Amino acid sequence: MGITLTFTLCLLSIVYGDFPKVWIEQGEIRGRLQSTINNRTFYTFTGIPYAKPPVGALRFQPPQDFGEWEGVYNATGTHPKCLQPVVGSPTKVVGDEDCLFLNVYTPQISENLLPVMFFIHGGGFVEGSAQFEEYGPLFLMEKDVVLVAVNYRLGALGFFSPLKEGLYGNMGLKDQAFALKWVKRNIAKFGGDPNKITIFGHSAGGISAHLHVFSPLSRGMFKGVIAQSAQAFARFAMISEKVLRDHSFALANLVECNRASDIEMVRCLRDVKGADIIRATSTLDQQRRSHIFYFGPTVEPDVDGAFISKHPLESIKTGDVANVPFMTGITSEDGAIFVPRILQEGEKALPVVLFYYDVPATIRMNLSKAITKRYFNSDSLDLSKINQLVKMCTDGVFVDGAHKSIQAHLKYTNQSIYYYFFGHRGADTYAKHYGVDFEFGVTHADELLYLFNGIFPDTKYEKKLVDLLTTLWTNFATYGNPTPTESNPKYEEWKAVEKDKEYYYHIKQDAALECKEGLLSEDASFWKELFDTPHEVKLSDEL
Incomplete structure (x- = not known):
């Protein structure tokens, strides 16, 4: 008492x-x-x-x-x-x-x-x-x-x-x-x-x-x-x-x-x-x-005191993890953030922005050729095709990382996994800081404008996006599910990823919603296969 x-x-x-x-x-x-x-x-x-x-x-x-x-x-x-x-x-x-x-x-x-x-x-x-x-x-x-x-x-x-x-x-x-x-x-x-603490973060x-x-x-x-x-x-x-x-x-x-x-x-x-x-x-x-x-x-x-002493893949395979619900996602043009550097430096920037700089020179050259062949149907880059540059960077950096993370959690944990694809291009965008006069789309960090102190016109759709994202994120923090039945959800159900169905929540223009399956699956497979060959940095081991 x-x-x-x-x-x-x-x-x-x-x-x-x-x-x-x-x-x-x-x-x-x-x-x-x-x-x-x-x-x-x-x-x-x-x-x-x-x-x-x-x-x-x-x-x-x-x-x-x-x-x-x-x-x-x-x-x-x-x-x-x-x-x-x-x-x-x-x-x-x-x-x-x-x-x-x-x-x-x-x-x-x-x-x-x-x-x-x-x-x-x-x-x-x-x-x-x-x-x-x-x-x-x-x-x-x-x-x-x-x-x-x-x-x-x-x-x-x-x-x-x-x-x-x-x-x-x-x-x-x-x-x-x-x-x-x-x-x-x-x-x-x-x-x-x-x-009831949920950790969340963006990019790094x-x-x-x-x-x-x-x-x-x-x-x-x-x-x-x-x-x-x-x-x-x-x-x-x-x-x-x-x-x-x-x-x-x-x-x-x-x-x-x-x-x-x-x-x-x-x-x-x-x-x-x-x-x-x-x-x-x-x-x-x-x-x-x-x-x-x-x-x-x-x-x-x-x-003693090490933050991490095993690669995450080794940890998750052995069950040495916090077994908690996991939510992740990307924006539709996330990779645009790396395009200005490619435009400035050309093809030599590819191993840097696509993160294969630590492999031997011969392998590096072969990887570059395979990538440009897929996205430009050529052995070299075409810097005039900015949309293809954006897609190449989005797939190679962000789709690849999200897909591998989801598959690892799906295979080695028993908690729910939620995947989103943010595609609303609002009145403001972080692309304005890129210094390139081009309409990049929905770029890296644009969803943060609807979670924190975004600055944009007071329009119906922008208000709706703020309510949508803050509801989904806080529902996950409260229930471990972004659209739980307990909260009387006003938005379409967001299905968790299943073994044979990689569901994702497509947040489209003006807050239109659709739960779909297989986000850019062919592109994800291309990048997974490309890096399945063991390299010095072992981040592409078979899951």
Whole structure:
């Protein structure tokens, strides 16, 4: 009785008004009251530190507990991004190395706990943040969920790894897992259910969300995963040990930290300004132009604290996974994001943007010929055929990764799998940042405009898309099913993938819906067969 009463009083220790307060493990925290575009009120707590600043001796180290604070922590302002290059100006750097913050948004703080949606931003493990301006809650706060958005270390500061002397990389992923533990311990104080957490993310965030399925650091902390436009089985999801080690030493050389031992090298790197390390990564790209991602997830040695010590395919085959419902999908022209680079560099960009740069030169040439033959009926690219370039990149990067991930889950797990194909071209699009005067269609990240703070005209169809996507996503977080019977669904049933029927939910123009079967199955088969031959990066083993 006494324990229950104490818990209840602690849970409800909030001062309602414009500046609500709650007690969490670290101490008292103050947020603020806001309203959605439809005037539904919700509470925001922004810039909450979930770990100590990863600076000085903590650079390249796993995240550490922040500890308690004195007084009331003000969680009403903005917080810095993690250090990253400015898009379009790679020698310029924004953000701060002290960046391990998260934001919590909740429509209510009560004992009636709501499902929690834990969002991981994308940006190629190089850029992006959890800031309100990028991934604000105004649409999702119309629904009964708690939203958490998290910063994590990026670029070399998050994924540098000589793979020796205890420096095994994946610090950005370990940040995410540490933040997830923070949410598990504290989210009830914000009205969230710690036993009903769904991880979701887009692009690099989608890879991250999916990788938590295979990580022992995250096991038992979530009930579902949504991986948007990238998954752990995509060819670009993991960087081989050899490549990551090469990039780490090349970076050290650029900042004059090439030393006789790894320990001395890292000691030197800890004295280099964080912004200079980020600039050096941009310099590495300018010199080589050989990869899309120079630093990112890798398989670590099997040691204590490793985020992932087996390739996801090995883990899922042996059942060493979080067996949870899985939702994934792509946009109809996802691959358009890579077309500007092909237009700039021509055929030599193919192995880079289609992620087969780590195979021997002869195999690389044969792969390029097979690809151009299929999409251009020629042994070479035709740069005037932009639609074919878009389809080639969409199929080769995004359809291939989604298909392999779905088939792996279907074969080795017993949980529901939901697949979507987003095809609504709205008033706004991320393609406007590509610098190419062409109507690309529904491009990479366009669905995010209907989940977060999208900016577009107040039209009937745009409103309908916002309600559609936020309903489907939050239903999955609540029920493990985007169109459950329990919610009296107003949208057509979204069927889960079956053994012989790869159902997918086609979200078409102006929110027209159709549950269909076999999304681009011939294209998916072409790419699977193309990469079935074992290569150095073993991401195409037979499922």
